[in-house]
Amino acid sequence: MPTDSLAEIVAAVGKEVADAHRGAGKVADYIPALARVDPNRFGLAVITCEGETAEFGDAWLPFSIQSISKVFTLTLALERLGEALWTRVGREPSGSRFNSIVQLEAEKGVPRNPFINAGAIVVTDAVLAGRTPEAAIADIRDTLRRLADNDTIEVDKEVATSEAATGFRNYALANFMRGFDNLNGPVEDVLQTYFHQCSLRITCRQLARAGLFLAREGLDPLNGNRIVSPEHARRINAIMMTCGHYDASGEFAFQVGLPGKSGVGGGILTIVPDRAAVAVWSPGLNEVGNSQVGTLALEKLAARMKWSVF
């Protein structure tokens, strides 16, 4: 009996999940500009290390990358600082919400991992490295454009402004860490950079392409460019697996079994080591702040493809 092709499986899983669950979850509204997104959007895109692609639904439509940008700033910071980064941020799951401040005091301003907001703000400070926010933002955007092989990726200024106007918790985290000497740049500059990186607009198709180097030990399999060392690629994947979904990271490992990173825009980037990168988007979030329908789609796709690393 012929086995189903990747395209057939992606189409079948996409349709099954979209038909039954489209619109489920709650769109993030603590960033006002994000609250206006149509909750019924659903996109799914897979790209393999051989360059085969398969898509379903709104895979071509840009959405707000939000915390998935933290994967790419971590990539930049690791290449720049190397092991020294780990004196400023840990790599242990936090077990608390993405914007929580509670552990920071006990742990002297050193955030648990690079994917909770506090840790990502430290990473952004490392990427900023004394430059202007404009230069750092252009650097992050251009990195993403290069990795996605697409020059249309842009910051959504309205979302960035909306985040800056309402990001009181992020200001609190940044000021708190500055008080512990764990931020070098001015809080304003670090956060301006952070809000803009979170406000980049990207499609599932572009996001999967941009993450593909993580499936091949840091080497982009489609053009042969070395993006990061194999050691750094392994570490980024490990942190995605253990910390990529905040206090639901264990659940994601349990259900999907792959390194993944979510964002409150409803996107999730998932890496299938040696095989593929997958991006999914559905704006409705579960109570932890991860895409509800997106997670479900990844669960079904990983099961059908036998992709779990466990």
Ligand code: GLN
């Ligand atoms: N920009 C968002 C924030 O800082 C990112 C959070 C997320 O996607 N989990 O709150």
